[in-house]
Amino acid sequence: MIVNKSVQNFKNRLTEIMKGDSVSTFAKKCDMSETVIRDYLSGKTYPSLNRLASISEKCNVSYSWLATGHKLEEIHDTENDNVYSEYIHRIPVYIKQLPTVEEAKTQKYVRGTPPVMNYPVLDGWLSHRGLDPKKLIIYWAKGDLMAPEIKQNNGLIINTDIHEVIDGGVYLLEYEEMTLLRRIRLTLDGWQLLCNNNQCETITVLRTDFKQYKIVGNVVQIIKDLY
Template identity: 30%
Template sequence: MTNKINDPLSQKGTGSIAERVDEAIKPHSIRLFASKIDVSEGTLRRILKGEDPKLSVTVKIAEESGVLLNWLVTGEGPKHPGEDHKQVSLEPVVVRCDEFTEEFALIPGYHISASTGHGELNRGEQVKRHLAFRKKWLNFRGLSPDKLAVVFAHGDSMEPTIHSNNSLLVNTADTKLTDGSIFVLRFGDELYAKRLQKRFDGDIRLISDNKEYEDQIVKADEISQLNIIGKVIWIGKDLY
């Protein structure tokens, strides 16, 4: 029987190790991330269900996902290298507009949805809202704010990774197909958020995380109809 160590941080509002691992490995699938850190899918699933990981596995998860080991283990301190960590205060803070824009980038959220929606992401679309992202985090990830956009998920084909109405941060500068990553793409008249896998025969597989949906195959002679808009690099979701 595996010994479990109580995670006292779960009582302090910082969540459990399992919750932080779940947050760290996204948007990768459990199977893909397990292969990246050279552990079995079953091992990673047990960790996500509450089994305490070995230190060597914890280090691999932190290194592969780019988070700090201290944050992953304790939930305290900054999540990513270069981030400042401040204690949460319930007191209202007044921030001047120039101070806000110096620290945050406002990324446009377009009034289109991915998975079952129609249309193509472009700057002519209606901006529904803006989401603020810390510039330090964007710089750490090597992201350019003017190449980012937010679209909205629709449907359940990518559950449990993506739920309907989740916000998807898309890097339109990254359109190179990498196996297992989630991309927003247009095929024909449809806009999708799917994992992509290139096959040896030149076809491309569109993979749904929800296994109630069959994978779709884009034949090599149909690839000209496939437009990869950008890679999904962050998912924003409501907890209830």
């Protein structure tokens, strides 16, 4: 059987905060009966959470110390070595996949998109990749044009901080009212927008037509459900 020594030693902490006061004086200070205080001092009974809070407030001592013998602010970091703590950034969803107010209230799927409007990313991973969290968005993939690499509703973390187009990179693009997810192959004349699906035709974009396409960003991570 595990014995909670912190609880057993409560009477010692109670004696300490009484500072030599009589049981009668201390009981009045805490708005409790002398019998209750005597029971605490003898170890016969222990205070409820409410009474612990009342005593700590009346005596101006730490609630955690009174209950456990430790002050939370004084616990050494080594006691928490097994607790993983790292700042988490929330990556917002691509603006065109945001739900309307009505859709958000009902938590319904939006245009076939899972109702996840942001995605948690660890600060350490961002630092390792050299990415700015303020320049990232999440896009929920549609269709099978990039399968099997990217499938329907896979989450894609997109880096919108684009300085140059990298040959072979996968990019999210906007053309007129359409959103395209394509692999860009650089050519002497411009770009080729490629799919993994052989049934999809390659789109050739000449340099003179670049301004018709807006590059939203490139894919830096694919989030997949395994089952």
